[in-house]
Amino acid sequence: MFLSLPSELIVDILGLLPARDLAAALCSCASLSALAPHAWQKACQTRWPAWAAIAAEPEAQWRRQYELLSLREQEAGCLPSVAAVRQTQQIVTERHRAILTEWLCEVSFDWDLDSTVVFKAVAYLDHFLERQPVEALSRFQLLGLACLRAAMGDARKPSQLEDMEKRLDAKNFAYISDGTYTAGEVEAETQIIAELVPQHLKRCPNAKMFLRSFWYRATLRQVVHADEMHIYTLASFLLQLALLDLECSGHAPSLMAAAALSVSLEAFDKEAWPAALQQFGSYLPSDLAAAKARLVELQASQAAEQLRPIWRGMHEQHSYPEYDAEWSRVVLIFSCASRSHLGPRGASSPPPQDAAAMLVD
Template sequence: MRWDGLMPLVDIEQMLNHLKKDMIVDHGKTRSLLNGPRGPLQEISNRMVTQRPKGFKDPNSFSMEVELCQAFSEMLRGNIEDIDAGDREDPQMCSDYVKDIYQYLRQLEVQQRVFPFYLDGTEINGRMRAILVDWLIQLHARFQLMQDTLYMCVAIIDRFLQAQPVSRKELQLVGVTAMLLAAKYEEIYPPSILDFVYMTDRAYTPTQIRATEQKILKELNFALGRPLPLHFLRRIAKVSDASAESYLLAKYLMELTLLDYNMVHYNPSEVAAAAICLSRKVFSEGQWAVKNKYSSSKFLRISTIPQLNSSSIKDFAAPLLGEARQLM
């Protein structure tokens, strides 16, 4: 096995050919046992000969393909390290179900996806959304809430706005209500509704927030458990054995995407994979409130590292910057 866990194509082809030859021999033996030796009269059959319909597939051939794929899969699995082996004694790690859990999350992120350019034709545009999200990031930091709460808040906003367009005056109301809902879902001790009223400088009443809360829950059919990029990042970081710096930089890059309207339609798993990939490239192994937040010692001042101004980052960004200038 190579260091990256992948087998050379030549080895794979040899394995497949070897397995196929063995299985063909086995099937040949089976047919000879079933048919047996034929006498002179047995060569004449009175069975009706029918023409096989177009697209007909020999059941024996199909069975052989299934067995071949299964044998090849088991052979590959035997050479892959089980990264969950050390978690067997920890019931909170769910090591027996972790693969099924992430398979379910991959299905769920598609079912609850956000569509690109969903704000087209409404009073709200991408910049208004970015201003709202930036304010919510500051609100999130003020209340010292969990990271999952912030991502869920933004996901609720996007999913609701694509289904139920609102006016400019209602945008902040939707944002603060989404934060309240996410806090109730994720936090042990969420802020009270009066705290959110105070943070909006009493622009909205508790009655308005409760009414908007009911409207959002009804529109989303109470399905708030959309997978978050953080869920996938934690798994990918474990699989790739990412360093603390690489993991924090990936979190910083992911949080920057919350502000970008052009990123809303990417699945959370794709955002997480791209963030950790870029982070590892930066280490060779945005502005706004997000940058200020990650410039503190609590986050190892990850947003101020010189690698973010390196030539590799500029090369990655060059095509996107060219497209942005054309749009302007």
């Protein structure tokens, strides 16, 4: 009887179903599967009318858009309250948090971890800071170690189980604390984090994951060439700078990823946020303005004395000779806190100089 209804009414009804039920209905009936694109579109329009309006395009893959919009909805429930962190913490300052976060980034590079892991670890850290005061500054590094260890465990894949078990040994984490903490203390603190962090936060994508998704879309729609990795690398660096900033933790990861990519595109004379990315990310250029301004300010103000040399050292040599000038410019940006070279090349800016000279900027 249901199938005898007009197609438009069937689509309207399907659009009201939760994602799992909608997918099951479309897969279980050949007659319904033909309506799948329209049903997913209707579901997006019903649940997120404002976002879906931006996402609309002739070739929209509406099931993929539904998944992306679902992630954007989920991340809103995972954001820490910056005001609550500031109110809860009486001993740990934002400067202390920045120092610890930068050190966690260093460890992630030294251990060759997937770059998304440190973002997950910092999300766990902020979740703790929002809810529980750190009683002694001497225990703050232990908290950071526990968050990194918990994040590594939650991010591991089935194919990595044996190797990851060795890397997750609490003794390894005690060792990099220069003996400040014992393996037993690391284990106990990790258990506290594992029990405190909710499942939805463990599953929530972070800014680096969204950046990868936006970059894939940008190359797919020829916004950039796949070899223009200097643009992606600069955006990745800006996201790590943002990790050091408590204020940025209150912004949605997808928003920060979009803003970082937009700043980087603009820096290399690309359209800052073209229609293809607006439709995929469901952000308008105006939505990104405040986050972009914050990222530019961080590049101008964050010394990041440990992080910048790491990024500079990793990218002084590259495999894209056709973009040598662009990579040289990126290295200059990495080298020190400065507004120089981050703006569009058409804008009035000082001529390129040696990276070492930039250190006195």
